[in-house]
């Protein structure tokens with residue numbers, strides 16, 4: 001097996017939302033950037049397919065929002081929650097100060113393909129698929145590149161800066177030795193899909209009944225269904241059997257009871273092990289972690305992609321100039337953490353509060369109570385309050401804006 005060595009200004013491990021957005025913005029700002037993605041394509045199921053209003057606003061700032069929204073998607077303007085006979089709107093995005101006042105639900109691979117297509121117009125952008133980062137290269141205490149595995153042999157990428165954007169099981173973060181604080185999560189999520197029929201509701205829904213919590217997301221021709229379970233309870237559910245699982249589903253979503261048989265085996269049900277954690281320090285000389293690699297997010301609120309994208313924008317804003325000058329200092333890297341740590345902490349604190357105070361107890365002690373919990377009662381009776389969750393989910397605590405300059409792109413060849 002051959003060892004190939006290449007040199008770039010910025011090497012990004014991972015072509016998810018964080019890595020692709022950062023790669024695109026740096027290349028657009030005239031930086032030579034190489035993104036290494038271990039998979040051959042962006043096709044993976046149940047990865048999280050929400051594009052939030054603040055991410056759409058970034059696309060607007062870049063002049064690409066209409067082109068992105070020409071791709072097939074569904075729109076979510078309201079977040080609903082049903083419990084017993086109550087049907088409560090918990091979030092209303094229609095008042096947000098953004099150009100798109102909704103969440104666009106679009107397969108994540110379409111978003112990533114779109115970013116890759118836009119990025120490829122800049123001569124400094126290089127995406128290497130089927131390239132798995134396996135280790136860090138160091139020289140006198142400083143990270144100077146990565147070691148990677150490709151189908152053609154080993155690859156060494158030497159770079160002024162390595163960015164770990166390789167997700168919540170980050171290999172780079174493991175090799176960095178950076179310390180991680182685990183925040184814990186009392187739950188896991190099971191994802192599966194059933195057909196959507198004409199006449200079905202359009203809005204996504206949360207359903208909460210006798211200790212069972214379901215999430216239903218309209219994906220056009222099908223429903224993406226999530227069942228929230230107590231941590232580690234999947235094995236118990238499997239022992240109860242698939243019929244019992246289907247019965248629970250039919251009871252929670254009666255309008256889809258006729259489709260419960262579509263869950264034909266446990267292979268149709270994917271387990272997401274929920275993890276919430278955060279690095280104490282996001283960088284060391286020559287290395288920066290962003291997105292899930294810096295902070296794995298709970299699925300509560302579905303904000304992980306949004307935060308990953310916001311980290312990427314902040315990192316590009318702060319690092320494009322030092323990268324172009326070939327001089328990225330530890331202080332430059334620390335500034336990214338200073339910018340993004342507070343919104344991350346506040347978001348995780350809100351998620352952990354909901355996990356520990358609402359979801360966890362509900363899963364542990366099923367009750368037949370028909371009244372609404374106080375926060376839901378409040379949003380039901382004071383509609384203006386629905387703007388608060390909408391703002392936090394749709395825009396986050398600190399929305400970022402593109403501040404990097406644009407170098408000329410090469411027009412696409414036809």
Ligand SMILES: Cc1cc2nc3c(=O)[nH]c(=O)nc-3n(C[C@H](O)[C@H](O)[C@H](O)COP(=O)(O)OP(=O)(O)OC[C@H]3O[C@@H](n4cnc5c(N)ncnc54)[C@H](O)[C@@H]3O)c2cc1C
Pocket residue numbers: 013014015016017018019036037038039046047048049050131132133134165166167168170171172191272290291292293297299302303304305306308
């Ligand atoms: C089942 C599920 C459902 C979710 N639903 C939502 C949702 O609805 N909304 C939402 O906002 N968030 C959701 N999330 C969370 C969201 O997917 C993440 O927060 C977000 O994708 C983080 O982006 P990222 O770019 O940091 O990491 P990732 O999206 O995890 O991307 C990391 C990339 O790095 C690649 N990679 C990994 N290791 C290596 C390596 N060693 N070398 C090279 N490449 C590597 C991976 O293949 C991947 O492409 C969900 C997560 C899961 C697992």
